[in-house]
Amino acid sequence: MKQILAYSVLAASILVAVPAAHAQLMPSAQPTAGKMDIGDGSIDRIVAVVEEDVILQSELNEAINAIVRQYAANPGQLPPKDVLARQVLDRLILMKLQVQRANDQNIHVTDQEIDSAAANVAQQNKMSLDQLRGAVEQDGYSYAAFRQQLSDQIIAQRLHESVVRDQVTVTDAEVNNLLASPSYKAGEVHLAHIQVGTPADASADAIAQAQAKAEEAVKAVKGGMDFNAAAIRYSDAPDALDGGDLGWRRLDEVPPAFAEAVSSLKAGETTPILRGPTGFQVLKLIETRQPGRQVVTEYHARQILIKPSEVVTPEQAEKKAQDLYTRIVDKHEDFAKLAKDDSKDNTTANVGGDMGWFQKDAWGQAIATQIEALKDDEVGKPFQTDAGWIVMQRLGARQSDVTEESQRNQARQAIGTRKADEAYENYLRELRSTSFVDIRVPELRDPDDKQASATP
Incomplete structure (x- = not known):
């Protein structure tokens, strides 16, 4: 289950600064069928089949190690190993599905565009390209695999743009209605969240299990657990491993059902469990800032x-x-x-x-x-x-x-962002539910997902 509010953060994550240039690396191995020697005497194995592609144990291990390295200073924030492995595997599966669908639509990326993205990562981490390459290889990762990950991220972004471009329009009437609405609230909020998702056709038992998990997360936070650590442990949103951080966004970009709850919070406070179209949410208000005259x-x-x-x-x-x-x-x-x-x-x-x-x-x-x-x-x-x-x-x-003009532009952008998030969320859910994904390793299957290994 992927969170509407969070996808834009996931899609752009490789192109923004990170504490260390190699902290977010999740290199992709070159997939081959069957088992293979991975160089240390052990035998690699296929952990998941994703349509006509595969994810190898070595690929999953490298991705997990990258996350563990990112949290080396705070290892206690990471969930148990089995939960972490499932979270990372889900990321890899979703990325492969998006790249496959993009390839079907002839969405490609050039070497020059990858070079530019790599230069952007280096610049934001105050490194030269040579230093970036050294940082990647110092951790034992292939720079070619790093470039492939950049390519996949750019392709996924373009797929997102293609989907929302065809589905999202904003009219002047919608802008007028938003600005005139009593529920319209200016200002920006910095949010974090914990999401426990439910499938579109979830049974009553599945919904009850998701709610119980959300309640467990709230209990942990009230018991003193850091909210970001709780997000890493309990959330199944794509940004879970980033502590559930949604970044800054205008309050009117937040889905209306959640905006009302958020607007009543003070900095540092959390909402009660909120039921949304994709599952259960707990939101934390980190900071607010009000717009001035422009x-x-x-x-x-x-x-x-x-x-x-x-x-x-x-x-x-x-x-x-x-x-x-x-x-x-x-x-x-x-x-x-x-x-x-x-x-x-x-x-x-x-x-x-x-x-x-x-x-x-x-x-x-x-x-x-x-x-x-x-x-x-x-x-x-x-x-x-x-x-x-x-x-x-x-x-x-x-x-x-230009305050009034700016407000209209921001309102138009807010409506467009919200529609785009919803459209792509629905697209991803359908993509995941209609694609062939066979998780071969039983312990990597979500215990609450009875469809973890099934052919649509």
């Missing part, structure tokens, strides 16, 4: 764009722009008339080059740099952009309160 600087400017073309060389375009600058500054010719006569920008030429009021980055970095350097009414020297050579005059600057 005031930005806007600029008013006008431009003349000279583009190189089949008949105008780049050198000629530059010379033309310089000539126009001289005519405006030295000969005091009318900027608007020259823009109408000579500018090749279809959106501004007919209005004398007027770009209207805009925030600094609205027209790209080159214009942003120039507009800040100019004074009001000053005409800047020609500068080059991807579009061509530009002569620009700054007409004014003002401070604008």
Whole structure:
């Protein structure tokens, strides 16, 4: 069972900073059928068949060891070995299913994109690429396997984007309704959670067992167990091994049934057990922060764009722009008339080059740099952009309160995020329930899951 609120954290986890670059590594072995010698005299075995792929014991061991290493300073936070093994195996199964489905849809990733992702991980961990490779290999892992994991994560992200792009739309009416709703609450919350999931077709006994497990988790927290440790031990959400941390999110992004409970909490407090569409939840409010008024600087400017073309060389375009600058500054010719006569920008030429009021980055970095350097009414020297050579005059600057516009954008994003989470949650549940997954090792099967080894 995968938690709606948590999936976006899981999908992006490999691309955000971690305490050590190798702390989250779960390298993938190259699967082969049957048993094989894994180098220490022991025999590797297949622990699970996932459609036409397999997960080997060595692959599972490496993934478990990576988690154990991550919690080396606090080993008591980890659940019993059998529970940890099942949690990690479930992660591996879900990732393989997503990559398989993505491949079926011709979703791929290039070596250059993997290089960029690796560089991002290195940068966020204040390492060079060589240092990252050394950190990976120092722990006995293959750097090629690390790159494969990056590839799988990127592919899973793109599958997520593909699914929600086809299913999620947000209308102006929905935005208006949210902003006008008495239940609309601004601000952001930092949450952690414990989830005990139930299948879509759960029996009364399965629901009762899940509730009992959630109650056991609450009892442990009330008895003094750290909430993150309890999440690691009891939660079956994808972020369980991260202590159930959901990060910061706007309160209106939280499902309404949970938002009401969260909004009544103080920092450090937890909700009672909440029943949701995917099971039982216990949420902890870590911190809150309120939005302030959002005031930005806007600029008013006008431009003349000279583009190189089949008949105008780049050198000629530059010379033309310089000539126009001289005519405006030295000969005091009318900027608007020259823009109408000579500018090749279809959106501004007919209005004398007027770009209207805009925030600094609205027209790209080159214009942003120039507009800040100019004074009001000053005409800047020609500068080059991807579009061509530009002569620009700054007409004014003002401070604008964009709080209302920002709230609408945030409300739209909140609705979209919530819909996307729900859509992908349903997608993952269906993917898992309709795929062939045969867990070959009995002790790795979920004792509450009677379908752990079955053919759909």
